[in-house]
Amino acid sequence: MTDHFKERSTRDYHQKQLFSKEDLERRESLCTHEDPPFCNAACPLKLDVKAMLAAVSDGDFAKGRSLMEFISPFPEILAWGCDAPCRKVCRRSEIEESVNIPAIERAIMQHSMVPKAKGLLKLRKKQRLAVFGSSLFTLALAADMAAKKYPVTLYTEAEDEMDLMRRCADLPDEILQRQLPLLRKADLKICYSTIVDRAFLENEEKNYDLVCGAEYLKTDEVDPVTLCDDGNRVFPHAEKKYSPILQSFFDARRAAVSLERIIQRIDPHKSRPQEGETESHLFTNLTYIPSEEAVIENGVYSREEAIREATRCIQCECVECFRGCAYLRAFKRYPRLLTREIYNNTGIIMGDHMMNKALNSCSLCGQCTVTCPNGYDMADICRAARENMVDTRKMSLAVHEFALLDMLFSNNEGYLARKQPGHETCRYVYFPGCQANGIAPDTVYETYRDLMNRKEGGVALMLGCCSVIAKWAGRRELYEEQISFLKEEMHKLGDPIIIAGCPTCRSTLREHFPEVIGLWDVLEEIGLPAGHETLTNEVMIHDACSARNDAATQDAIRRIVSSLGGTVKEGTWSKERTACCGYGGLVSYVNREIASQMSEECVKEDPDATYVTYCMACRDRLKRQGTDAVHFSELVYGISADDSPGLSQKRKNRKQLKEKLLKEDWKEETMEEKPAFTYELSEEVRQKMEDRMILESDLLETIQAYRDTQMAVYNEADETLTTQHRIGNVSFWVRFQEEENHYKILSVYSHRMTVRTR
Amino acid sequence: MPNEKTYYSLEAGQNLVCHKCGVHLIKGNAVFEYLDNAFPVELPVCPQCGFVYVPEELAMGRVLSVEKVLEDK
Known part of the structure; x- marks a missing residue:
């Protein structure tokens, strides 16, 4: 056993930054899911328009009102006088x-009570x-x-009161009248009929810690950010970007x-919150948005009309990656969040690495x-x-020991490399891949x-694993x-x-070898063999994720399927948008539940269709899920493989294939x-071993x-016996009944801990 | 060490016999070790050869869950 398999504590003081701060921020910035919707971003008062519309569409007008009251002391004045940059x-x-949106705001005010x-x-x-x-600015301030x-x-x-309201907003008295309860509730001391001149101001100024608002006091230019003059008093800004009411x-x-x-x-100037309208890069996919007719505002919307109009809100959010993953x-x-949590996970020295499962389940x-409009690369982050x-x-x-040992098995006991019999030199080598x-x-x-x-030109053979x-x-x-x-x-x-x-072998080996072609390329060149199967039905193609960016391979497979007589029905999640079957990234070893969900995801468009694959792992996983899946080479050579061989059977198959080829081709x-004994395994025990990833060879x-x-x-x-034996890092236990040289296996289990007396 | 904490204790019962030594297993002191952690336990042990018996429920239950926790430490 090599040093790679020496088990050691994961509590280690070694530290290596996963990404630099800039790199992390650059990666995170690509995900716009948390960016505000455009309406929220356009509102200088930071009204949560999206939440407000969601509340109204649920009939919750009180929540809509509370969101509006959060941004303005007189929301109804705002609702009537806002030029609605959100709507634009x-x-x-x-x-x-x-x-x-403003019509819905008006309806909220009409159909909800002042709390x-x-x-x-x-x-x-x-x-x-x-x-x-006596302006709206001073009253709001x-x-x-x-x-x-x-x-x-x-x-x-x-x-x-009414005179004050009239001076503040040029709106009908009926509306202004409704503001009076708010004015009274505002906890303000109001001195009416005050003639405010310089003398009065200078006299009153000493009674207060701060005075503000009156034009008479203005001494210099107003700062565009703080709205302060050089004497630390505040005034409305001269530049008017919005309607007078919104601006105030x-x-x-x-x-x-x-x-x-x-x-x-x-x-x-310091530590101010982000003010005014902001920029948003949120992506909203409009492809799936059905058309809905606008509700005409005739007077103020009724409750039902407001709800109907609010339901037209798309509730903008970017969920592109979620759709297929x-x-x-x-x-x-x-x-974005996942990246940050994975980044933090790699930095933990002492403590629970809560995101281990997540970074190993991709x-x-x-x-x-491909699906992210900004090309977010979660795979690269998880791999790194x-x-x-x-x-x-x-x-x-x-986490990965079983899969790694399987790779070593493929490149040792299951490994074979030979030139074609009778050929001194071979122009080609066939590398079927460990899964096939x-x-x-x-x-x-x-x-x-x-x-x-x-x-x-001679075709050599290499049975092994590409090391992916x-x-x-x-x-x-x-x-x-x-x-x-x-x-x-x-x-x-x-x-x-x-x-x-x-x-997968092809894309992996291409990084290290000058010329790697696909079996499909060769079959296109030499033509299909006699005895191939004929397809008569419509089939779907499950593209391999490792050929995601390989349009030539995707097309070659489609041509081969056509040559076999099949009609290809293209799905939404094919070609470069294809999903992984759950074998990639070793998910099926780490997180079976998610691996199963991934398999289901691959066939969700039509679970009853026949799926042609060109990766044997895909074929195996889809078939395991109960889908009618077939590898294109099974069709080409008219030989159907076993349904879904277990972990032990796969190893046996590799070994037997090697022995058969050695015997028949190289004599x-x-x-x-x-073994010097015989044994029997019930289907139940076999399944238990499969679930527990225990091989027959271990048994x-x-x-x-x-x-x-x-x-x-x-x-x-x-009357049963239970024995224990440690192989590598695992202790295997077998419960059995013995009859001379025959063993009836009743159960098999294992653990990684060692146990001894003390 | 009579005062040492024991994480798990399992009676040997009357039925367990060491196949090699032909004697009944008794409740004895054992220790589980994994990734630099040690957990003193009491398990059925052969008093002669020291074979420690870990029943299936323990291996696939407590032992497995503790392994998972330690692997993520």
Whole structure:
């Protein structure tokens, strides 16, 4: 056993930053899921328009009102006087008329009550404020500061409440009348009929900690951000970008922030929240949005009309990656958040690595990079995180050990490399791939015979694994070792052109070998063999994720399927948008549940269709899911493989294929080591072993160890024996009944812990 | 170490016999070790050869879940 499989503690002080700060931010910035919808971003007052419309469409007008009250002390004035920058950027406007947001706001005001409760009890502050003036700006500013619990006195020339409201907004009396309860509730001391002149101001100024609002006090230019003059007093801004009412509320809100900063003796320029309209890069896919007719506002919307109009809101959000990825949906995280959590996970020295399962459950298939409008590459992040954790010794060996040992099996006991009999040199080598060897050995056998017969130049054979398993596991050193091994072996064969039977092998080997073509390319060149099956029905093609960006391969497979007589029905999730079957990235070893969901995802468009695959792992996983799936080579050679061989059967198949080929083509007999005993396994035990990832070879080795040592526990109650044997990092236990040289296996289980007496 | 904490204790019962030594298993001191962690336990042990018996329920239950936790530490 090599050092790669030495189990060690994952608590290690080694630390390696996964990405630089800039790199992390650059990656995260590609995901716009958390960007605000355009309507929210366009509102200078930061109204959560999307939430408001969602509330109204649910009939919750009270929630709609509370969202509006959050941004303005007099929301109804705003609803009537806002020029609605939100509406101008509504994405529905690209299909038809945009959602009439201000009309819905007016309806909210009409159909909801002013809340009686005063909200959370806040302590009254000490600093006293005087606000002078009779404009909407001064009234809103006074109300905003009063809401922050500053004792505020508003001095106005207006004679009474209605007069004040009329001076503030040019709206019908009926509407203004409805504002009076809010004015009374605003906790303001209002001094009416005050003649505000310079003398009065100078006289009153000393009674307050801060005065603001009156034009008479203005000493210099107003700062465009803080709305302060050089004497730290606030005024409305000269530049008017929005309608007078919206501008006044916006200015008042910004001025209130400045006033609070001044009172706290902080530079009003510093630590301000993001103000005004912002930019959003949110992507909204309008493809799936049905057309819905706008509701005409005749007077104010009735409740029903408002609900209907609010339902027209698309509720903009970017969910492009979620649509096709079972992995992201299972972890309920969009790439931005997932990346940050995975990044943090790699930095943990002591403590639980909560995201290990997440970063090991990505199939590394690259679908998100295609579906994301900005090309987010979650696969690269998960792969980098795995490599990082392996490098810093924080990745437990247990996660991928079974798959890695399977790879080593393929490149040892299951490995074979030979030149074509009778050929000194071979121009080609056929590399079927470990999954094809394990799942469809007879098809591989027949394919090689055909290639030897019909492909000129000599075709060597190499049965093995392309090493992608080590790459997926993040074990770079092991990967390099295996690639070096393959290079040496290829050199021994005379560095032939590789004919890959598997698209994953092809893309992996292409990184290290000059010329790697696909079996499909060769079949197109030499034509289909006699005896191929004929398709009579419509089929769907499940494209291999490793051929996602390989249009030539996708097209070649379609042409072959057509030549076989099949009509290809293209699905939404085919070609570059294809999903992984659940084998990629070793998900099926780490997270079976998600791997199953991935398989289901592949056939969700039509679960009853026949799916032609060109990756044997896809064929196996889809078939396991109960889908009618067939590998194109099974059709081409008319040889159907077993339904779904188990883990042990796959290994047996590889070994038997090797022995059969050695015997028939190279006339080499292999000495098969048969156990000196017989055994029987029920289907139930077999399934248990499959679920627990225990191989039959482990079972046999354990029985053999028992035969050698006689170490076992005898249970007098059920007359069974239980023995234990440690192989590598795993202790295997077998419960059985013994009859001379025959063993009836009752159960098999294992654990990784060691146990001893103390 | 009589005061040492024991994480798990399992009676040997009357039925378990060491196949090699021919004697009944008794409740004895054992220790599970994994990734630099050690958990003292009491399990059925052969008093002669020291064979420690880990029943299936324990292996696939507590042991498995503790392994998973330690692997993510």
